[in-house]
Amino acid sequence: MATISVDKTTIEDKEDVVEEFNIFVSGVGGQGALTAAGIIARAAKNAGHNVLAAETHGMAQRGGSVSVHLRIGSKVYAPLIPLGRAHVLFSLEPVEAVRYIEYASKDGVAIVNTKPLVPPSVNLGSLSYPSIEQIAEIIKKFVDKVIMIDAYELAVEAGNPLTNNVVMLGAMSHAVNLPITIEELKKSIEATVPEKAIEVNMKAFQLGYDYAEKYMREL
Amino acid sequence: MSLRDVVKDNPGEEVFLLGNEAIARGFIEGKLKVGSAYPGTPSSEITDTLAQACGKLRGRYDFMFEYSTNEKVAFEVAAGASMAGQRAVTIMKHVGVNVAADSLFSFVYMGAKGGFVLVSADDPSSHSSQNEQDNRWYGKSAYIPIIEPSTVQEGYNLAKESFEISETLQLPVMFRTVTRLSHASGIIRLGELPEETFKKVRFDKDPREFVLVPAHARLGKLKLLKKMKKAREMAEKSNLNFIIEGDSKVGILTGGAGYTYALEAIKYMDLDASVLKITTMNPLPENKMADFMAGLDKLIVVEELDPYLEWHAKAIAKDANPDIEIHGKLSGDFPMEFEYTADVVEKGIASSLGISPKVDFDSLLSKSEEVKKILPPRPPVLCPGCPHTASFFAIKRATGGDAVYPSDIGCYTLGVNPPLSTVDITLCMGGGAGTANGLSYVLDQDIIVTVGDSTFFHACIPALIDAVYNNNKFVLVVLDNRTTAMTGHQPHPGTGEKACGQIGKFIPIEDVVKGLGVDFVEVVNPYNLDKMTEVIERAKAHDRVAVVVARRACAILWNRERKAKGIKIKPFVVTENCNRCLTCVTDFTCPALVLVGDQIQIDESLCAGCGVCFQVCPSGAIVSKATMEGR
Ligand SMILES: Cc1ncc(C[n+]2csc(CCOP(=O)(O)OP(=O)(O)O)c2C)c(N)n1
Numbered sequence: 001m002a003t004i005s006v007d008k009t010t011i012e013d014k015e016d017v018v019e020e021f022n023i024f025v026s027g028v029g030g031q032g033a034l035t036a037a038g039i040i041a042r043a044a045k046n047a048g049h050n051v052l053a054a055e056t057h058g059m060a061q062r063g064g065s066v067s068v069h070l071r072i073g074s075k076v077y078a079p080l081i082p083l084g085r086a087h088v089l090f091s092l093e094p095v096e097a098v099r100y101i102e103y104a105s106k107d108g109v110a111i112v113n114t115k116p117l118v119p120p121s122v123n124l125g126s127l128s129y130p131s132i133e134q135i136a137e138i139i140k141k142f143v144d145k146v147i148m149i150d151a152y153e154l155a156v157e158a159g160n161p162l163t164n165n166v167v168m169l170g171a172m173s174h175a176v177n178l179p180i181t182i183e184e185l186k187k188s189i190e191a192t193v194p195e196k197a198i199e200v201n202m203k204a205f206q207l208g209y210d211y212a213e214k215y216m217r218e219l
Numbered sequence: 220m221s222l223r224d225v226v227k228d229n230p231g232e233e234v235f236l237l238g239n240e241a242i243a244r245g246f247i248e249g250k251l252k253v254g255s256a257y258p259g260t261p262s263s264e265i266t267d268t269l270a271q272a273c274g275k276l277r278g279r280y281d282f283m284f285e286y287s288t289n290e291k292v293a294f295e296v297a298a299g300a301s302m303a304g305q306r307a308v309t310i311m312k313h314v315g316v317n318v319a320a321d322s323l324f325s326f327v328y329m330g331a332k333g334g335f336v337l338v339s340a341d342d343p344s345s346h347s348s349q350n351e352q353d354n355r356w357y358g359k360s361a362y363i364p365i366i367e368p369s370t371v372q373e374g375y376n377l378a379k380e381s382f383e384i385s386e387t388l389q390l391p392v393m394f395r396t397v398t399r400l401s402h403a404s405g406i407i408r409l410g411e412l413p414e415e416t417f418k419k420v421r422f423d424k425d426p427r428e429f430v431l432v433p434a435h436a437r438l439g440k441l442k443l444l445k446k447m448k449k450a451r452e453m454a455e456k457s458n459l460n461f462i463i464e465g466d467s468k469v470g471i472l473t474g475g476a477g478y479t480y481a482l483e484a485i486k487y488m489d490l491d492a493s494v495l496k497i498t499t500m501n502p503l504p505e506n507k508m509a510d511f512m513a514g515l516d517k518l519i520v521v522e523e524l525d526p527y528l529e530w531h532a533k534a535i536a537k538d539a540n541p542d543i544e545i546h547g548k549l550s551g552d553f554p555m556e557f558e559y560t561a562d563v564v565e566k567g568i569a570s571s572l573g574i575s576p577k578v579d580f581d582s583l584l585s586k587s588e589e590v591k592k593i594l595p596p597r598p599p600v601l602c603p604g605c606p607h608t609a610s611f612f613a614i615k616r617a618t619g620g621d622a623v624y625p626s627d628i629g630c631y632t633l634g635v636n637p638p639l640s641t642v643d644i645t646l647c648m649g650g651g652a653g654t655a656n657g658l659s660y661v662l663d664q665d666i667i668v669t670v671g672d673s674t675f676f677h678a679c680i681p682a683l684i685d686a687v688y689n690n691n692k693f694v695l696v697v698l699d700n701r702t703t704a705m706t707g708h709q710p711h712p713g714t715g716e717k718a719c720g721q722i723g724k725f726i727p728i729e730d731v732v733k734g735l736g737v738d739f740v741e742v743v744n745p746y747n748l749d750k751m752t753e754v755i756e757r758a759k760a761h762d763r764v765a766v767v768v769a770r771r772a773c774a775i776l777w778n779r780e781r782k783a784k785g786i787k788i789k790p791f792v793v794t795e796n797c798n799r800c801l802t803c804v805t806d807f808t809c810p811a812l813v814l815v816g817d818q819i820q821i822d823e824s825l826c827a828g829c830g831v832c833f834q835v836c837p838s839g840a841i842v843s844k845a846t847m848e849g850r
């Protein structure tokens with residue numbers, strides 16, 4: 001008889017000071033949501049944390065809504081974040097923040113890009129795209145701390161609109177008490193983006209960080 | 220999360236991998252010799268990873284990997300290698316196992332010589348499938364042992380050990396995974412990357428094993444039953460099925476993804492229940508289950524889809540502990556449908572215990588449903604420049620929308636949505652042409668069937684032969700976008716590329732069709748709307764089955780090709796000649812065409828430059844930017 005050497009304890013409680021930290025990332029296919037989640041995951045792993053992630057694949061990717069559940073810590077077992085238990089709701093698109101609003105924890109933080117991407121369904125005229133004010137109002141009903149940020153504009157300022165996901169990471173690194181340091185996040189960005197894009201991404205990160213600092217001061 | 224990590228030669232290193240990548244690495248460490256697959260979400264990243272690794276590792280660790288015509292062929296490819304004593308794995312999505320089932324049900328009578336693993340990637344909630352069937356039942360009906368991991372690390376471990384399990388039992392083994400595991404990422408610790416060159420062997424003939432004439436089949440059945448008995452003993456002793464002790468008289472019986480949600484619930488609800496986690500879904504460790512239940516007052520079963528463990532638990536409890544209360548789907552505490560989530564399981568456990576969950580999930584959900592009513596939906600759409608959009612638009616124009624449009628499975632299924640609305644039936648792969656045969660007997664309407672190129676080779680050919688042979692009349696439009704797009708752009712017989720990058724033989728669809736005796740066969744570029752429309756009109760007028768091959772590469776491939784060659788995409792723009800008739804968004808559709816206020820604009824960052832909207836616009840208001848700028 002074969003001796004099957006599979007560990008009995010398939011889920012070990014990894015030694016980790018962080019027990020559970022959940023980040024829900026959403027956006028539209030092609031916006032860099034998966035990349036942003038990958039950057040956070042890599043940083044968390046390098047910081048010695050246990051990391052679990054669950055992402056949308058297949059049919060759901062064709063220009064559709066994209067979401068990633070990111071879970072960090074020794075006491076996370078399932079890849080999906082439980083409802084109402086995301087410490088951070090990180091959305092690259094305003095409507096896509098509301099689409100997953102039930103995941104946000106009341107005492108968590110929502111970081112939402114205000115640049116809308118209007119879905120083709122609006123062309124056919126059944127539903128219009130809600131205003132940003134309306135969206136912010138809704139999010140505030142579910143989350144105490146909400147940061148609305150025009151990451152697109154800041155990314156253009158940094159030199160490349162595609163860095164809007166990194167602008168948002170910068171904002172998050174200031175607004176949220178993350179189990180990852182800013183240095184670790186930056187290192188992970190450097191390891192993820194192409195070498196010639198590092199500079200513009202670092203600028204984007206800083207612009208996001210500064211924006212959040214100012215925003216929080218004004219709150 | 221990359222191939223680089225999958226092929227790393229650094230035992231002990233911790234890497235962050237997608238579940239499917241971890242499973243692929245497990246098979247490599249377990250020393251697979253031959254791999255075969257037909258693509259299908261959620262299994263695709265296992266096969267794509269093996270396809271790439273096969274080329275990358277050549278010379279260091281050699282194995283063969285192929286994309287097969289369909290799952291039945293893929294199964295038989297792996298079965299052949301196993302008959303010759305080599306380790307083989309065949310990978311498919313849950314519905315693919317239905318296609319391979321004929322081979323499966325008899326191959327178990329032969330048993331496995333070389334370790335044989337059938338990966339069944341199930342899709343609870345039908346995220347990217349036509350159904351959410353629970354393939355654990357194949358274990359019972361086909362007599363195949365099933366192992367099912369719950370976590371990424373366990374997926375990797377089990378993949379690695381699976382060949383050995385198969386060889387010990389001399390039986391094929393099914394490795395079941397679900398979308399949430401396949402597409403979850405986690406940290407695994409790498410083992411040894413094997414080192415071995417490929418050696419050809421000689422076949423050991425043994426007709427009593429390999430020739431299933433009735434007399435041998437009867438012997439095979441007896442052997443199978445003996446082997447399953449041994450499998451059962453192994454399941455009873457195996458540490459793959461383990462107990463986490465608690466202090467109460469409540470126990471949780473669980474497996475697969477359900478196990479991870481059960482652990483979450485225990486954490487959040489502060490429960491002291493014992494847990495029996497099942498990994499060998501077939502045969503089940505019935506004695507272990509009986510012992511577990513013997514000391515309990517209440518058993519809660521946490522499993523996705525069918526009440527598979529629950530029914531077995533009920534049967535076992537009859538002798539083991541008739542007084543035990545069993546809660547699960549049959550008791551109404553848990554839903555019968557869709558994948559589980561942490562809240563579903565917490566609610567189910569709370570209901571089984573007669574308490575309320577810590578969070579009022581129902582009111583949270585109803586509150587969020589309420590605010591979401593104003594959100595415009597964002598369903599998946601055909602890409603900018605997708606040739607399928609052009610084909611559907613031409614089909615609609617040629618038929619005035621008055622025809623029946625059976626279709627098939629692939630990106631083009633999205634043609635069901637308005638304004639294209641040219642997909643009326645999608646059943647299963649090959650089902651479009653198949654049902655068209657039946658429809659042709661009873662309908663007094665034109666029938667225009669669409670099928671993708673990969674699907675054409677997979678299951679459409681027998682249905683087309685049926686049409687030729689029986690003189691059934693319909694038009695079959697093969698949407699030949701030169702790839703299997705839906706599942707991640709895998710090659711197929713009509714591309715001539717092989718899985719590991721080498722060149723195979725290119726099989727032109729029109730040659731196949733002509734060879735079958737179809738006498739109307741035309742190849743057309745769907746980007747040319749007038750031509751495409753005219754060909755479909757003629758095909759419709761033909762008095763027997765007619766085939767139109769609409770050939771144009773998937774826009775994603777076209778974009779990749781241009782990027783590689785350094786060719787800039789030339790976008791189209793809307794000029795002031797636009798009279799706001801909105802034809803381009805109400806009759807046609809493209810994600811790059813956006814309505815801003817009452818003005819149509821083309822989002823240049825999205826436009827693929829296909830120029831189809833230019834042909835759709837009745838006022839000539841859409842032009843190439845290059846033309847407008849006089850270049
Ligand atoms: C039996 C079976 N195997 C696999 C799949 C997964 N699958 C869905 S569509 C598709 C093929 C799509 O390729 P093609 O027909 O070329 O259309 P395209 O997506 O390129 O438009 C596959 C493999 C399935 N649904 N059923």
Ligand code: SF4
Pocket residue numbers: 062600601602603604605606607630631700704705773774775776
């Ligand atoms: S991936 Fe290719 S075939 Fe699929 S929708 Fe996009 S362009 Fe069309």
Ligand code: SF4
Pocket residue numbers: 603604790791809810811812821825826827828829830831832833
């Ligand atoms: S040319 Fe027109 S149809 Fe083609 S991708 Fe651009 S906007 Fe879409």
